[in-house]
Amino acid sequence: MDDVETRELRYFVAVAEELHFGRAAVRLGIAQPPLSRAIRRLEHRMGVALLERTSRGNHLTEAGEVLLREARVALDAISAAVRRSRRAGAAQRSLVLAMKPGGDEGLLPRILAAYESEPDALPVEFAFSLGERAAMLRSGRADVGLLHHPQNDLQGLASEALSVERRVVALAEEHRLAACDSVCLADLAGETMPQWPEAVDRGPGPVVRDAGELMQLVALGRVVALVGESALDRPYRGVTYRAVRDAPPATLVVAWPEGSRSRHVAAFVRAARTAATHHSRA
Amino acid sequence: MDDVETRELRYFVAVAEELHFGRAAVRLGIAQPPLSRAIRRLEHRMGVALLERTSRGNHLTEAGEVLLREARVALDAISAAVRRSRRAGAAQRSLVLAMKPGGDEGLLPRILAAYESEPDALPVEFAFSLGERAAMLRSGRADVGLLHHPQNDLQGLASEALSVERRVVALAEEHRLAACDSVCLADLAGETMPQWPEAVDRGPGPVVRDAGELMQLVALGRVVALVGESALDRPYRGVTYRAVRDAPPATLVVAWPEGSRSRHVAAFVRAARTAATHHSRA
DNA sequence: CGTCGTCCATACCGCAACGGTATCGAGTCC
DNA sequence: GGACTCGATACCGTTGCGGTATGGACGACG
Numbered sequence: 001m002d003d004v005e006t007r008e009l010r011y012f013v014a015v016a017e018e019l020h021f022g023r024a025a026v027r028l029g030i031a032q033p034p035l036s037r038a039i040r041r042l043e044h045r046m047g048v049a050l051l052e053r054t055s056r057g058n059h060l061t062e063a064g065e066v067l068l069r070e071a072r073v074a075l076d077a078i079s080a081a082v083r084r085s086r087r088a089g090a091a092q093r094s095l096v097l098a099m100k101p102g103g104d105e106g107l108l109p110r111i112l113a114a115y116e117s118e119p120d121a122l123p124v125e126f127a128f129s130l131g132e133r134a135a136m137l138r139s140g141r142a143d144v145g146l147l148h149h150p151q152n153d154l155q156g157l158a159s160e161a162l163s164v165e166r167r168v169v170a171l172a173e174e175h176r177l178a179a180c181d182s183v184c185l186a187d188l189a190g191e192t193m194p195q196w197p198e199a200v201d202r203g204p205g206p207v208v209r210d211a212g213e214l215m216q217l218v219a220l221g222r223v224v225a226l227v228g229e230s231a232l233d234r235p236y237r238g239v240t241y242r243a244v245r246d247a248p249p250a251t252l253v254v255a256w257p258e259g260s261r262s263r264h265v266a267a268f269v270r271a272a273r274t275a276a277t278h279h280s281r282a
Numbered sequence: 283m284d285d286v287e288t289r290e291l292r293y294f295v296a297v298a299e300e301l302h303f304g305r306a307a308v309r310l311g312i313a314q315p316p317l318s319r320a321i322r323r324l325e326h327r328m329g330v331a332l333l334e335r336t337s338r339g340n341h342l343t344e345a346g347e348v349l350l351r352e353a354r355v356a357l358d359a360i361s362a363a364v365r366r367s368r369r370a371g372a373a374q375r376s377l378v379l380a381m382k383p384g385g386d387e388g389l390l391p392r393i394l395a396a397y398e399s400e401p402d403a404l405p406v407e408f409a410f411s412l413g414e415r416a417a418m419l420r421s422g423r424a425d426v427g428l429l430h431h432p433q434n435d436l437q438g439l440a441s442e443a444l445s446v447e448r449r450v451v452a453l454a455e456e457h458r459l460a461a462c463d464s465v466c467l468a469d470l471a472g473e474t475m476p477q478w479p480e481a482v483d484r485g486p487g488p489v490v491r492d493a494g495e496l497m498q499l500v501a502l503g504r505v506v507a508l509v510g511e512s513a514l515d516r517p518y519r520g521v522t523y524r525a526v527r528d529a530p531p532a533t534l535v536v537a538w539p540e541g542s543r544s545r546h547v548a549a550f551v552r553a554a555r556t557a558a559t560h561h562s563r564a
Numbered sequence: 565c566g567t568c569g570t571c572c573a574t575a576c577c578g579c580a581a582c583g584g585t586a587t588c589g590a591g592t593c594c
Numbered sequence: 595g596g597a598c599t600c601g602a603t604a605c606c607g608t609t610g611c612g613g614t615a616t617g618g619a620c621g622a623c624g
Binding site for chain 3: 595596597598599600601602603604605606607608609610611612613614615616617618619620621622623624
Binding site: 003004006007010046048050062065067069070071073078080081085086088089090156158258259262 | 284285289328329331332345346347349351355356361362363364367370371437438542544
């Protein structure tokens with residue numbers, strides 16, 4: 001009935017993305033005719049047309065659009081399944097933590113201390129990444145991550161809030177707004193904001209890949225940036241910070257793949273919760 | 283590399299559930315030797331042992347446990363992808379709404395009126411179900427649903443709150459607590475509570491499959507039940523209601539499969555939001 | 565202690581289906 | 595109308611899936 005093989009889905013995704021059987025075949029490393037047949041067979045078995053073929057350019061039908069979207073997540077689910085199972089069976093076990101350098105608001109030492117005091121704690125490996133942290137969790141490349149809500153897309157992940165951080169704006173010292181005590185979002189309307197690669201909503205502005213690049217651009221007055229107030233602990237020459245009265249706060253969350261709460265992940269989350277609780281009391 | 287076919291995952295799930303190659307083969311409708319080979323091949327390609335074979339009973343390795351859990355969701359994702367794509371391409375389009383009979387807190391007429399006034403509204407089909415509403419959404423058998431938080435498991439779904447409903451306890455009229463004006467949860471500690479099939483946390487107590495069964499048992503004094511206060515609109519002979527001061531309120535949410543917010547689903551959610559807003563103002 | 569029964573693995577075979585090459589046919593551009 | 599592009603069709607070799615028969619390990623039982 002609906003016994004669709006992953007190969008067929010991979011083929012369809014390639015065609016749907018390229019909208020060109022020849023190029024898709026090259027990308028898949030097979031010849032064009034078998035690909036055409038596979039897609040036709042898939043369409044036949046599903047009983048719907050997936051794409052409208054014209055000799056100059058094909059395009060997806062509505063069913064095709066839906067299948068493209070859904071097939072991507074299904075294929076991700078499969079490779080995540082394989083990757084997680086592999087990792088679970090590997091002799092050298094470790095817990096991979098996805099995080100942004102400095103994105104721990106000073107909690108990390110506490111978290112690690114709490115985790116490593118657990119009876120059967122695994123060695124923690126760090127997967128530093130600016131973008132893609134959520135994707136790493138979804139695809140099984142990481143077990144647990146420190147993310148920010150609502151800056152990161154937590155879809156497909158389970159999470160637990162650790163701490164709420166007010167957001168401040170990073171300005172060049174000679175910036176006009178540096179004269180104010182605090183600002184509001186409306187004041188920043190005309191400013192250029194940098195884009196993090198993982199941002200949910202892309203806008204104009206340069207894409208920055210690490211905090212160094214960001215601070216450089218801020219100091220030069222090329223951009224202003226909303227950052228967590230823990231940035232105040234790491235001063236940078238030529239950059240000053242001002243409170244943003246109406247910016248939604250950033251919530252630091254510990255996140256893990258939905259439904260993969262292994263014993264080890266659970267222990268880490270518990271440790272993070274403990275660390276955050278003690279921290280906020282301090 | 284990780285090109286695992288769905289057939290292999292289905293085979294593995296069958297074996298992992300039966301823990302017996304012969305029975306799994308029967309269930310899959312194939313002979314035992316090909317199944318053994320397929321599992322061995324899968325293990326070889328993944329580079330991990332998935333199950334420990336002994337002539338008297340097999341059991342899963344840790345990697346096998348992980349793969350079983352993850353493969354189930356991956357297979358669900360695939361059949362959901364196929365089902366949704368089929369539905370998107372079907373000539374006769376409709377929007378399937380999963381709900382519990384009477385589980386709309388009186389909002390349904392408003393919601394439907396608001397939705398059907400949309401320009402390209404689809405005919406709404408009802409999929410009444412007590413349990414399994416969340417599962418219907420996840421598997422693509424329904425497009426949108428009216429669920430309750432935290433009574434339903436919203437994992438894998440996106441949702442939007444419509445209204446918050448205080449919870450009341452349904453009691454037989456001659457029940458000792460019927461003498462009180464209101465009660466608290468501690469008063470109910472010793473009472474038998476019925477179980478809905480879809481409940482997140484199962485406990486003891488009879489499983490009830492519809493409101494009729496439930497009210498019957500309540501009237502007989504066999505159980506007491508926490509229900510939404512909208513139950514007051516549907517009186518039942520021999521049953522009375524009392525406020526529960528400290529019961530967490532139930533939130534009626536409109537939910538849909540994460541990442542499948544089609545134009546039609548979006549329109550329905552908008553209609554539900556509108557209806558709920560007007561309702562709460564009234 | 566040998567026999568039997570259970571259960572998974574191996575050996576071998578036939579066939580479906582996958583992928584490759586060559587070619588056709590429809591639509592497009594000049 | 596000719597040349598070109600691009601997907602579909604025809605045909606063929608090979609892979610690999612599934613079936614039957616059998617082997618071999620292990621535990622039960624007399």
